Every structure is written in structure tokens, then in C-alpha cells.
Amino acid sequence: MHGLLRERLLSRRDHRLERGKPPQPLLFDDMMEPTNEGARPGSADRAPGGDPPGPQEGQAPTGAPLLELRNVDKNFGPVQALQGINLIIPEGQVTALAGDNGAGKSVLIKTVSGIWSPDGGAVFWRGQRVHIRTPKDAAALGITTVYQDLALCDNLDIVQNMFLGHEDLHLGMLNEIEMELTARRTLESLAMTTARQIRQPVASLSGGQRQSVAVAKAVMANSKLVILDEPTAALGVTQTAMVLSLVKQLTSQGVTVLMISHNLNDIFQVADHLAIVHLGHLVASGPASNFNRQTAVDYMTTGRSNRETAGSPALAAS
Amino acid sequence: MAPAQIPSSTPPSPREGERPAADETVSGAAAREAELAASPELMANTLGEYLRAWVKRVRSGDSGVLPILGGLVAIVVIFQLQVHVFLSALNLTNLLVQGAVFVLLGMAEIFVLLLGEIDLSVGFVAGVGAVVSAFLMAPPFNLPWFVAVAAGLASTTFIGAVQGTIITRLHLPSFVVTLAGLLGCEGLLIYIVNTSSPASGGTIRITSVVVNDLVNGNMGVAAGWVVLTVVLVAYAATSFWRDTRRRRSGLSAPPMSLTVLKVLMTAVAGIGLVWICNSDRGILVPVTGIPWVIPAVLVVLLAFTFLQGRTRFGRYVYAIGGNSEAARRAGINLARIRTISFALSGLTAGMAGIVYESRLGSISTGIDGGTLVLYAVAAAVIGGASLFGGRGKAVHALLGGLLIAAIYNGMGLLGLTAAPQYMITAVVLLAAVTVDAVARRSGASRGTNP
Numbered sequence: 001m002h003g004l005l006r007e008r009l010l011s012r013r014d015h016r017l018e019r020g021k022p023p024q025p026l027l028f029d030d031m032m033e034p035t036n037e038g039a040r041p042g043s044a045d046r047a048p049g050g051d052p053p054g055p056q057e058g059q060a061p062t063g064a065p066l067l068e069l070r071n072v073d074k075n076f077g078p079v080q081a082l083q084g085i086n087l088i089i090p091e092g093q094v095t096a097l098a099g100d101n102g103a104g105k106s107v108l109i110k111t112v113s114g115i116w117s118p119d120g121g122a123v124f125w126r127g128q129r130v131h132i133r134t135p136k137d138a139a140a141l142g143i144t145t146v147y148q149d150l151a152l153c154d155n156l157d158i159v160q161n162m163f164l165g166h167e168d169l170h171l172g173m174l175n176e177i178e179m180e181l182t183a184r185r186t187l188e189s190l191a192m193t194t195a196r197q198i199r200q201p202v203a204s205l206s207g208g209q210r211q212s213v214a215v216a217k218a219v220m221a222n223s224k225l226v227i228l229d230e231p232t233a234a235l236g237v238t239q240t241a242m243v244l245s246l247v248k249q250l251t252s253q254g255v256t257v258l259m260i261s262h263n264l265n266d267i268f269q270v271a272d273h274l275a276i277v278h279l280g281h282l283v284a285s286g287p288a289s290n291f292n293r294q295t296a297v298d299y300m301t302t303g304r305s306n307r308e309t310a311g312s313p314a315l316a317a318s
Numbered sequence: 319m320a321p322a323q324i325p326s327s328t329p330p331s332p333r334e335g336e337r338p339a340a341d342e343t344v345s346g347a348a349a350r351e352a353e354l355a356a357s358p359e360l361m362a363n364t365l366g367e368y369l370r371a372w373v374k375r376v377r378s379g380d381s382g383v384l385p386i387l388g389g390l391v392a393i394v395v396i397f398q399l400q401v402h403v404f405l406s407a408l409n410l411t412n413l414l415v416q417g418a419v420f421v422l423l424g425m426a427e428i429f430v431l432l433l434g435e436i437d438l439s440v441g442f443v444a445g446v447g448a449v450v451s452a453f454l455m456a457p458p459f460n461l462p463w464f465v466a467v468a469a470g471l472a473s474t475t476f477i478g479a480v481q482g483t484i485i486t487r488l489h490l491p492s493f494v495v496t497l498a499g500l501l502g503c504e505g506l507l508i509y510i511v512n513t514s515s516p517a518s519g520g521t522i523r524i525t526s527v528v529v530n531d532l533v534n535g536n537m538g539v540a541a542g543w544v545v546l547t548v549v550l551v552a553y554a555a556t557s558f559w560r561d562t563r564r565r566r567s568g569l570s571a572p573p574m575s576l577t578v579l580k581v582l583m584t585a586v587a588g589i590g591l592v593w594i595c596n597s598d599r600g601i602l603v604p605v606t607g608i609p610w611v612i613p614a615v616l617v618v619l620l621a622f623t624f625l626q627g628r629t630r631f632g633r634y635v636y637a638i639g640g641n642s643e644a645a646r647r648a649g650i651n652l653a654r655i656r657t658i659s660f661a662l663s664g665l666t667a668g669m670a671g672i673v674y675e676s677r678l679g680s681i682s683t684g685i686d687g688g689t690l691v692l693y694a695v696a697a698a699v700i701g702g703a704s705l706f707g708g709r710g711k712a713v714h715a716l717l718g719g720l721l722i723a724a725i726y727n728g729m730g731l732l733g734l735t736a737a738p739q740y741m742i743t744a745v746v747l748l749a750a751v752t753v754d755a756v757a758r759r760s761g762a763s764r765g766t767n768p
Contacts, residue, residue, distance in 0.1 A: 152641065153644050154641065155636060155640035155709055156633075161644075164644070177564060
């Protein structure tokens with residue numbers, strides 16, 4: 001029985017290899033168009049466009065700022081949750097947001113996803129000033145946030161979950177075949193073959209697979225920026241590896257990732273950039289290669305580091 | 319963890335053996351079991367494989383309609399051993415007609431159970447639908463039957479919509495709102511019957527021949543066979559067409575032999591049904607043919623199955639029942655879907671009311687809506703719908719309703735009084751819920767970690 005499944009899996013991958021490259025869902029087509037801001041050249045390749053901010057590029061895909069926060073403040077009554085945050089999220093890369101509990105990570109992503117708007121400062125999307133006041137505004141820009149609860153319906157299958165809220169209709173009826181094909185293409189483009197049966201209810205999936213479905217849903221919704229809230233917090237070793245490889249895969253699809261994480265192992269495995277918040281201040285940000293475990297821990301726990309590292313992190317004004 | 323694992327899963331990997339091996343480590347044996355348990359229809363290529371996968375699914379806790387079918391067979395055997403007329407054509411037809419009210423009420427209840435809500439008012443809402451239509455058909459109004467029935471169904475739909483609006487807009491628990499609906503509808507029913515001039519002793523007689531014939535009239539013998547043939551051909555054609563389309567699109571489809579088997583089983587059931595109803599069951603004069611109410615209920619069943627399985631609305635109902643927060647974030651208008659569901663529940667209850675009055679030939683203030691609603695919930699739950707939302711289909715109400723009708727009917731034949739009838743129904747309900755819960759729990763304990 002199992003051998004047969006395996007055979008089917010293999011034959012499906014053969015099919016893909018024949019075509020030379022992973023199938024690109026149609027959804028990605030408009031991402032390849034030049035934007036009005038000119039931050040990206042009109043080529044489908046991610047040639048370095050504009051001037052990358054960090055000292056580290058080379059293997060970096062694009063690096064032009066996709067989202068930029070300037071002097072963003074957020075208060076809850078007398079509590080200053082965020083103070084003067086200056087953060088650049090480069091396009092097509094993985095930015096990790098780290099910090100201790102209560103440092104302001106969640107406040108920061110909720111501000112970007114439109115749960116609440118900032119009290120001060122400005123947000124720029126591809127160089128243009130934007131106002132993200134509601135989650136709908138964020139979705140319109142192409143920002144999708146995958147919260148820890150994942151927002152999946154256990155009783156529905158993978159396809160049904162991925163299309164929830166924007167089902168494909170044919171003569172007023174659900175177009176199951178088209179939805180299944182699109183979902184399958186998206187999952188394959190993310191190299192997600194671990195969820196072998198796409199018509200399996202989500203309840204029967206493992207934690208990592210569920211996380212992957214939630215991410216695939218965001219990709220299928222044509223997101224430019226996917227924000228992951230502690231994607232590996234509840235996962236074991238192999239499941240974590242699976243999710244991290246998915247994160248890597250996202251950037252190869254041209255999707256930018258902002259990942260909140262406590263876990264330095266995860267951060268150093270996948271992040272191109274690292275930003276560390278401490279007590280509402282952005283205390284350090286820069287290419288992940290500028291940090292090591294010690295300095296990262298120092299910043300997360302005390303807000304500063306005296307240790308010598310390969311390159312000194314670009315310190316944010318605080 | 320080894321960082322080397324990351325590049326290994328970057329596609330397209332030229333080495334064939336690598337990824338399935340990685341899959342092994344990720345999901346392991348548990349996932350292998352789960353995937354077989356998930357949906358045998360989509361995993362199997364041959365009938366044998368399908369059956370093995372299906373057995374696995376049943377053993378992993380998702381027993382589907384198996385317990386209820388088993389229960390139905392057991393009850394039929396028990397009653398047949400006690401009373402030999404139980405399986406006579408007359409009694410079986412009678413049983414199906416008795417079951418029609420339970421089935422319709424169960425389908426009404428499933429609409430709200432799927433949302434994780436409950437509707438306690440369906441029994442008396444059915445009564446209001448019956449009384450409104452009977453009231454309008456009787457003098458002095460003498461309205462045509464279809465106007466009266468439409469008015470009855472419109473009034474019950476309206477009651478459902480009002481309850482749904484109160485529940486969703488004011489964020490009140492459906493239990494309390496529909497409890498108020500139960501009391502209010504009983505009052506409304508008594509009020510209408512008492513103000514109706516032709517009512518004598520709290521009863522309105524049904525004067526319309528058409529409404530009376532819904533239950534008491536029969537389809538012609540030949541017509542029954544013709545309708546059955548048309549239905550079977552349509553069912554077979556849509557089944558094969560769906561599979562063909564899936565295969566053509568490169569998706570997995572159930573094995574051909576399985577579809578053939580399903581069509582054959584449906585054909586056997588259909589032929590059995592028509593054969594029983596077409597045998598002479600008269601005592602003094604010959605009586606043959608399918609009572610009209612049976613195809614009517616089947617049409618409603620088909621319509622609701624379509625609505626729940628093939629439309630956006632149906633999908634959203636399941637999504638809300640599964641995880642209302644996820645549904646809300648997906649941009650679904652929860653209030654609208656919930657309100658429509660309550661309205662549909664009211665509409666279906668109204669249909670049950672029409673069948674009820676047709677069977678009795680009259681409608682009185684004596685209608686026991688309190689007991690009817692309990693049978694409605696019992697029919698849905700015994701059939702396999704979940705009280706916690708997200709799981710259940712219209713066909714579950716059909717199976718559950720028939721099981722309750724079988725108990726009700728069999729105990730009536732045995733001459734049992736109300737006391738043992740209620741107690742035995744209680745035991746069956748508890749048994750059905752227990753079997754379901756135990757099977758699910760043992761399945762869950764073997765499943766993946768939450």
C-alpha cells in the first residue's frame with residue numbers, strides 16, 4: 001500500500017522534472033511586472049535593483065526595501081510599546097524579528113498587519129507612504145500574517161482551507177477541480193509534498209504540515225510580504241526543519257518574509273536580516289551574518305552588546 | 319538540528335530517492351495511517367484497496383454511517399422477531415411516512431447544528447407552519463392550497479430569520495433565543511387555532527385534497543418505476559461524469575468499480591423501495607404506489623445535499639462550524655450565513671409541519687412540539703451530525719429519522735405504552751452518541767499531536 005503511494009509520489013515528481021522547473025502558479029504572474037516605484041527591474045530574475053541597504057548582498061535576491069518603518073511609535077495609555085522604530089524589510093529576503101517576551105515584537109507585527117495603526121511615524125511600501133489602518137488595507141498591499149493559531153478549519157480539507165473566503169465558482173457551484181489543481185500547483189511550487197493527500201482534512205495533519213498549509217494559503221492569495229508569528233514555536237525538530245525549508249522556498253518565489261522567532265537556531269538558519277527589539281526599541285538590525293549567537297542574545301536580553309563581532313551591526317537610533 | 323537538512327528539500331531535487339525518504343522522517347508511521355484513514359475514495363486505485371482503506375478509516379474512529387446502518391438492521395431484526403407484520407409492505411410504507419416528519423425536522427436541525435448552534439423551536443415552528451396553512455385553506459378564506467402552503471412556509475422562514483437575527487446581531491445564545499421561540503410559537507399556534515372560526519375543539523380540518531394526498535395519496539405503480547429509472551440513470555450519469563472530469567484534469571478519482579458498486583447499491587435500495595410501495599398493502603381495497611411524501615422528502619434531501627456540498631454558502635456553514643474565527647478572518651460574513659441558516663431551518667420545519675397535518679388530516683393545539691424537537695435533535699445526532707458544529711450532512715437526518723421512526727413504529731406494534739417508548743428511545747440516543755464519541759476518542763488518541 002505504502003509502496004504504491006510512494007510510486008505515485010515519484011511519478012508526480014517525474015512529471016514536474018520533465019518540465020524542467022517547478023510549475024509557477026499563474027498567481028505569481030503579476031508579481032513579475034515592473035512596479036510604479038521602479039524598485040524592481042521588469043525582469044523575472046531577481047537582479048539587484050536599486051541600492052541594497054546592508055553591507056551584505058551578493059547572494060541576496062533583491063534587497064530593495066519592500067516595507068519601511070520610520071520612527072514608528074505605539075502607546076497603550078501610558079505604556080510605550082514601540083518607540084521610534086526604524087526598520088527596513090528588504091524585498092525577497094527573510095527578515096527575522098527577535099526579542100524577549102514583552103519586547104514589542106507582537107505589537108510591531110500587529111501594527112504592520114493593520115490590527116491597529118501607529119501613533120506616530122510613517123510606514124512606506126516600496127518607497128511610497130501608506131496608511132495601514134485595517135487588516136483589509138494590509139491585505140490590499142499584499143501583506144498576510146500567519147498567526148500562531150493558523151486560522152484553519154479542522155473539518156475542512158487542505159484545498160477547502162486554502163480557498164476559504166475566495167472559492168472558485170463555476171455556474172454558481174464550487175469549482176472543485178480548478179481549486180484542487182491550483183492548490184496543488186501552489187503546494188508543489190513550495191516543494192510541499194509532505195502533505196500527500198490534498199483532500200485530507202486539516203485535522204489529520206501534523207503541526208508542521210498545518211503551518212505549511214497556512215503559509216501556502218498566504219502564497220496563493222498572492223501575498224508580497226508574509227509575516228510568520230513564531231512559526232516553529234510548537235514544533236519538533238523534523239517539523240521545524242520542514243517549516244524552515246518552506247520559508248526558504250518562499251523567497252525563491254519572490255515572497256518577502258518577516259518571521260518572529262525566539263529561536264536563534266532557526267534565525268541563523270534562514271534569516272538574511274535580523275532585527276532585535278528590546279523594551280519597545282529597535283536595538284539592532286542588519287544582515288544576519290553580522291551577528292552571532294552571543295551578540296544576538298546580548299541584544300535580546302540587555303538591549304546592547306559589547307562583544308566584538310565580524311562586522312558591527314547597524315545600530316538603529318533608539 | 320542539522321542545517322544540512324534545509325538544502326536537501328529544495329526542489330527540484332535531481333535525486334529521486336531523497337524526498338520520499340525525508341517524508342518518512344517527517345510524518346512517520348502515524349501520518350501513513352492518517353493518510354489512509356483520511357479519504358479512501360481518493361487514495362485507492364482499486365476496489366480492494368478502497369475497502370482496505372475504508373476498514374482502516376473505520377478502525378481509526380471515523381466510522382461514518384456504519385453504526386447507524388448497523389443499528390437500523392438490528393432494530394429491524396429485533397422487531398421482526400417479535401412482530402411478524404413489521405416487515406410487511408403496509409407497515410414499511412407506514413414507517414417511511416411516519417419517518418418523514420422526523421427526517422424533515424432533523425434536516426432543519428442539522429442546518430444550525432453545523433454552525434455549532436441549536437434550534438429548540440423547530441417543533442412548534444412546524445406547528446405554526448401547519449396551522450397557518452390550514453387556517454388559510456379553511457373557510458372563510460378558502461385560499462388555494464399552494465397559496466396557503468406558501469404562506470405557511472413563508473411564515474416559518476420568517477420566524478427562523480427573526481430568531482437568527484436576534485442571535486447574531488445581539489450575540490445571544492441560540493439555546494435561549496430558540497427556547498423563547500419554542501414558547502412563543504406554541505402561544506402563536508394556540509392563538510391562531512382559537513381565532514379560527516372553523517376550528518372546533520382546537521382542531522382545524524384540512525380541506526385541501528392536494529395537501530391531504532401528500533401523505534395519503536400514492537403515485538401510480540408505473541409512474542413509480544419510471545421515476546426510479548430516471549433518478550437512477552441521472553445518478554449514474556453524474557457519478558461517472560464527475561469521475562471522468564477529475565481523471566481528465568489529472569486528479570485522483572475513485573476506482574471505476576467502486577462507483578459501479580455505489581450505483582448498484584443505490585439501484586437495489588431504490589428498487590426495493592418502489593417494489594415494497596408498489597405491492598398491494600390494502601386491507602379491504604387494493605392500495606398500491608409510493609406515497610407522494612417519500613419523493614418529496616427525497617427532493618428536499620437532494621436540494622440540501624447540493625446546498626451543503628456544492629455551494630459557497632454550504633462551504634461557509636462548515637467553515638463557521640469548524641473554526642468561526644478562521645471563517646471571520648477569511649472575510650466570511652458570519653452574521654449573514656448564520657441568519658440564513660436559521661431561516662432555512664425554519665423553512666424546513668415548515669415543510670415538516672405540512673407533512674404532519676397532511677398525515678393527520680387536521681391540525682390541533684395538541685401538537686407536541688416539545689417532543690418533536692427532541693426527536694429532531696436525536697435524529698440528527700443519531701444519524702451522525704455533531705452537536706459541536708462542523709460535521710453532518712442532510713443524509714444523516716434521513717438515517718437518524720428512519721431509525722427513530724422504526725423504534726416508534728415497532729414499539730407501537732408491540733403495543734408498548736408511552737413510558738417504555740420514551741425510555742427505549744433515550745437509550746438508543748445515548749448509545750448512538752456514546753458509540754460516536756468513543757470511536758472518535760480512540761481515533762484521536764492515535765492521531766497526530768494537536
